[in-house]
Amino acid sequence: MPDQIKRTVVVTGGSRGIGRAICLVFANPDTRIFFNYSRSEEDARQTEEVVSQAGGYASGLQIDVSSLTDVARFFKTILDETGRVDILVNNAGIARDALIVRMSEADWDAVLNTNLKGTFNCTKLAAKAMLKQRYGRIINITSVVGVSGNPGQANYVASKAGIIGLTKSVARELATRNITVNAVAPGYIETEMTNKLSDKAKSEMVGLVPAGRAGKPSEVADVVEFLASEKASYITGQVIHVSGGMYI
């Protein structure tokens, strides 16, 4: 690990998909990246590897973001090591799709707990460190469907709409302390989550995108990088759609 760590970045759900791409944009010798993963240790080690190859330093820890106790442990590990949290990206998310009449209570709870409560847990812990620093960037990954709605995804959409409300409230709370809080709303992005869709569903999705193609995880990560940079210092409480025009 390099001696001169100037910046600490925390990314939830960093082992795969958009989360891995986000870790990658922060790969830099002066930046320490911590990410969590829920299941696949192999994927987490791969993220560490690709970040390392890009000249950065990332560590993945198995943490359940829906548990405040787990998240407190996660942040204690981070603060013990670097003493700072400059950037938090709440990216961890799961989907358990079903039509509302078929949706089980367990499916509802699982999605809300990981996506929305997980974002709350991490934001709460990071905000405490950021208040002391008088500096911070919080970027929450929501979804275009959190704004538009989507049949079969009442739980997912509710969690993503909730994240937007959380983003706007916390942005107002922390603005005077040089902490910005924004949301990024990806549309149809090629990830493992969307790979599970049938070919028919995939082509229907693309049909909804004016750009006529699915997005890449790196195209979402680039916007996260911008919002985390000094160039975005006067942007807070906003939702930036990265969707090829899927929702206009």
Next chain:
Amino acid sequence: MSIEDKVIKIIAEKLDVDPVEIVPGASLIDDLGADSLDLVELVMTMEEEFDIEISDDDTKDLVTVKNAIDYIIGHL
């Protein structure tokens, strides 16, 4: 430095006010200009400085400078 002086120093720094204004009866919000986030930060700093935990319920009772000083002395 006495507990009282330490608390006054923290309040002066966090609220950016002259220590002479920080008299026991001064209200943190009404007289010293603290907002709700300032109070949260004051509590966080006092927790660290004195190695104690101040619950959300107790935070509500910290209205004046004297309240804060008495609380710290009572919980050390």
